[in-house]
Amino acid sequence: xxxxxxxxxxxxxxxxxxxxxxxxxxxxxxxxxxxxxxxxxxxxxxxxxxxxxxxxxxxxxxxxxxxxxxxxxxxxxxxxxxxxxxxxxxxxxxxxxxxxxxxxxxxxxxxxxxxxxxxxxxxxxxxxxxxxxxxxxxxxxxxxxxxxxxxxx
Amino acid sequence: xxxxxxxxxxxxxxxxxxxxxxxxxxxxxxxxxxxxxxxxxxxxxxxxxxxxxxxxxxxxxxxxxxxxxxxxxxxxxxxxxxxxxxxxxxxxxxxxxxxxxxxxxxxxxxxxxxxxxxxxxxxxxxxxxxxxxxxxxxxxxxxxxxxxxxxxxxxxxxxxx
Numbered sequence: 001x002x003x004x005x006x007x008x009x010x011x012x013x014x015x016x017x018x019x020x021x022x023x024x025x026x027x028x029x030x031x032x033x034x035x036x037x038x039x040x041x042x043x044x045x046x047x048x049x050x051x052x053x054x055x056x057x058x059x060x061x062x063x064x065x066x067x068x069x070x071x072x073x074x075x076x077x078x079x080x081x082x083x084x085x086x087x088x089x090x091x092x093x094x095x096x097x098x099x100x101x102x103x104x105x106x107x108x109x110x111x112x113x114x115x116x117x118x119x120x121x122x123x124x125x126x127x128x129x130x131x132x133x134x135x136x137x138x139x140x141x142x143x144x145x146x147x148x149x150x151x152x153x
Numbered sequence: 154x155x156x157x158x159x160x161x162x163x164x165x166x167x168x169x170x171x172x173x174x175x176x177x178x179x180x181x182x183x184x185x186x187x188x189x190x191x192x193x194x195x196x197x198x199x200x201x202x203x204x205x206x207x208x209x210x211x212x213x214x215x216x217x218x219x220x221x222x223x224x225x226x227x228x229x230x231x232x233x234x235x236x237x238x239x240x241x242x243x244x245x246x247x248x249x250x251x252x253x254x255x256x257x258x259x260x261x262x263x264x265x266x267x268x269x270x271x272x273x274x275x276x277x278x279x280x281x282x283x284x285x286x287x288x289x290x291x292x293x294x295x296x297x298x299x300x301x302x303x304x305x306x307x308x309x310x311x312x313x314x
Contacts, residue, residue: 084264085283088257088290095301099173125174132177135184136293142188143286146195150278 018141025134029064057119058111059104061126065133069097072137079144080151093136100129169227169236170307176226176300180293183222187289199285206284212258215288219250219295226300242303249302250295257291 034055041048073090081089103126110117190198205211223246231238264287265280273279 081286082264082268082283084260085286085290088260088294089286092290092294092297096297099301103174125172128174128177128181131181132184132297135181135188139184139188139191139289142191143282143289146191147279147282147286150275150282153275153278 018138018145021141022138025068025137029068030061053123056126057123059107059122059126061123061130062100062103062105065100065126065130066097068137069093069100069133072140073097075144076140079147081147089140093133093140096129096133096136100126100133103129167236169231169234169238169242171227171230171242171300171303173297173300173304175230176223176296179222179226180296183296184289184293187292191285199281202288203281203284206288211288212254215292215295216251216254219254219292220247222296223247223250223299241306245302245306246299249299253295253298254291257287257294261287261291 030052034050034052037048037050037055040046041050073093076086076089076093079086103122107117107122109115202211205214224243227242227246228238230236261284264283268280268283269276
C-alpha cells in the first residue's frame with residue numbers, strides 16, 4: 001500500500017527543510033543566549049563565564065520549548081493532513097509545551113514566594129522536557145516533509 | 154519497638170511522587186528512534202507499520218510495548234528514589250494506554266474511510282502517511298498520557314514532589 005518510491009522521498013534530503021529548521025532553533029534558542037552572556041561578560045570585563053546549565057538554571061528552557069511547540073503546531077495547522085491528525089498532533093504538542101513551560105512558572109513561583117527551590121531540579125526537569133518537545137518537533141517536521149512530498153505528487 | 158516499626162517502615166519508603174521529567178527523557182529517545190528509522194528507512198519502515206496496521210497487529214504490539222515501557226519506567230524511578238510504587242498508579246499505567254490506543258485506532262479508521270470516500274488525488278499514499286503520523290502520535294501519547302494522569306492526580310495529595 002506504500003505508494004511512494006524511494007527516490008521521491010530520499011532524492012532531496014539535502015534540501016529537507018527540517019534540517020535547517022533544527023539548526024535555527026538550536027542556534028537561536030540555545031547557543032545565541034549563551035553566547036550573548038559571554039559577550040556581555042567580555043564587554044564588562046567580568047569574570048562571569050556561565051555554562052549552558054547556569055544560563056537556563058531557572059527553567060527558562062521550558063519557555064524555549066513552548067515557543068518551539070507553538071511553531072510546530074502552526075506548521076501542522078497549515079498542512080493538508082486530515083483534521084483528526086492535525087488535532088491529535090496539535091493537542092499533544094500543546095500539552096508537552098505547556099508542561100515544559102510550567103517548569104519555569106513553578107520555578108518563578110517558588111523563588112518569588114520563598115518556597116523551597118532547587119535549581120538542579122528545575123534544570124533537570126526543563127532539560128528533559130525540552131528534549132522531549134524537541135524530539136517531537138523534529139519527527140513532526142519530518143512527517144510534514146514527507147506528507148508535503150506526497151501531496152505534491 | 155514493635156509499635157514504632159510500621160511508622161519507621163512508612164517513613165523509609167514514602168509513596169512515589171512522579172514528575173513529568175522522569176519519563177520525558179526516555180520518551181524523547183523513543184521519539185528520536187522513530188525519526189531516525191523514518192530517515193534511514195524511508196520506505197521499508199513505513200511499509201512495516203502500514204502492513205501491520207492492515208493485519209490488525211499494530212495496536213496490540215504498540216499496547217504491549219507502551220505498557221511494558223511505562224511499567225519499567227515507573228518501577229525504575231521507584232527503585233531510584235527508594236519509594237513505594239502505588240497500586241493506583243500501576244493500574245493507570247496499565248489501563249490508560251489500552252483505552253487511549255483503542256480509541257485512537259477507531260478514530261483513525263473513521264478518518265481513513267473519510268479520506269478514501271472523497272475524490273482526493275493520490276489517496277492511497279495519503280492514507281499511508283496518515284497511518285504513519287497516527288502511529289507516531291498514538292505511541293507517544295500512550296507513553297506520556299498515563300504519567301500525565303498520575304502527575305495531575307498527585308495534585309490532590311498534600312505532598313511536594
